[in-house]
Amino acid sequence: MSPTPDTPRDLVGIGIGPFNLSLAALAHPLAELDTVFYDQRPAFDWHPGLLIDGATIQVPFLADLVTLVDPASPWTFLNHLKSRDRLFPFYFAERFHIQRAEYDAYCRWVAENLPALHFGHQVDAVRFNPERDVFEVDFTQLDTDGEAEALGRTYTRNIALGIGTEPYIPDPLRPLVEAPGVPVIHAADYLTHRADLLTAEHITVVGSGQSGAEVFLDLLRARPHGRERLHWIGRTEAFAPMEYSKLGLEHFTPDYTRYFHALTESVRDRLITTQWQLHKGIDADTLAAIHDELYRRTLHGGWPDAVLTPGVRVRTAGRIATTKLELHLEHIEQNTRSRLTTDAVVLATGYRERPLDRLLAGLDPYLRRDSRDRPRVDEHYRLALDPSVTGTGCNIYVQNAERHTHGVGTPDLGLAAWRSATILNSLTGKETYPLPARTAFTTFGLETPRPQIPPARRPSTLTPLLDGI
Structure with missing residues (x-):
């Protein structure tokens, strides 16, 4: 009933x-x-x-x-x-x-x-x-x-x-989405607007994570050699691969989750900022496919018309003229600035809760x-x-x-x-689904040490002989 x-x-x-x-x-x-x-x-x-x-x-x-x-x-x-x-x-x-x-x-x-x-x-x-x-x-x-x-x-x-989660657009990039008539999309909507994007003369992808890499690779494959007119930029100092070692992956186990939850709030906050490569890096196969596509285009001489620049942040951005966008860039390590004019932008800037x-x-x-x-x-x-x-x-x-x-x-x-x-x-209120007590080879914290008391020494008839050797 x-x-x-x-x-x-x-x-x-x-x-x-x-x-x-x-x-x-x-x-x-x-x-x-x-x-x-x-x-x-x-x-x-x-x-x-x-x-x-x-x-x-x-x-x-x-x-x-x-x-x-x-x-x-x-x-x-x-x-x-x-x-x-x-x-x-x-x-x-x-x-x-x-x-x-x-x-x-x-x-x-x-x-x-x-x-x-x-x-x-x-x-x-x-x-x-x-x-x-x-x-x-x-x-x-x-x-x-x-x-x-x-x-x-x-x-x-x-x-x-x-x-x-919902698509995230950093504040310096928000003026771009307020520029009607110019293709500016978040990567979450990439396939919906892909056909329009491909008609743009020059396309810029902003974001050095997995989504940015996949969008850049797809655009690269869709553009003819010599007329790629693509630019890929990101804040990280490199287009870095995701940490995918066996022991590195143990950060995605219940063991690590329990360890992390037991830490103090300040330690948890500090750790989150240092672990970006565990979940925001790029799959190694995607990076290899991008390199293969670029390399293939050099076989008969020349270089593809594609620019990949890590370590760059967008200071400000907006529309110029009628159909152009301008990004004001700053190279973080060089402390230099420049401007990039483009016809379309894909914001691969991630998501927020x-x-x-x-x-x-x-x-x-x-x-x-x-x-x-x-x-x-x-x-x-x-x-x-x-x-x-x-x-x-x-x-x-x-x-x-x-x-x-x-x-x-x-x-x-x-x-x-x-x-x-x-x-x-x-x-x-019961073990409806039995869960394992241990899921990682790594021990993520020190156990509370117990006093190590040596066992009492047992008397032996050999002791005098051994002491005399």
């Missing part, structure tokens, strides 16, 4: 990206949980503007939504292949890292088959009702055109926020924050709330909003299943 509208659910998920999709998939077989997940989009999609042909995800296919905690789940990537009669082709393809488009198709398959997911539902507000000891979630049901169709309210004891305050404004009196006014998050991914809320058994879990407390693995797909299982174990 289905619950009445006033019956509190066990869990409401807000946002259906890969992380809450993982949570929904692992919650699906748990009959004791009543769950529902809302997303304002009409259907699942995952970075559609960056599903460039040949671009791969940066984690192995085993880092799907469920496998690393429940390989027998019906929602594994391998079961997706089986449902499409593609297991043997995948087997012979010998691909450890799958294409982005294939990962997106896998997530769509899961999303289309989980009954707890409700797309076209925009969550408007979240409040705590102290009289009923539950959260109230107000939402608007949207029609196919995205217009409001009906209003609704759901009551729940627990919430999982998976509202994702969506502020939780927009959605949780009604809970602000209950939220507990750190010294920088960020939400506190415990080891089980629960927001720190006033005891008047948590004492009732109500909790708010976050997914991909806790890098300041849980470290570089926060946005990594490889930790999705483990975090989802951790949340479900916390929510059910």
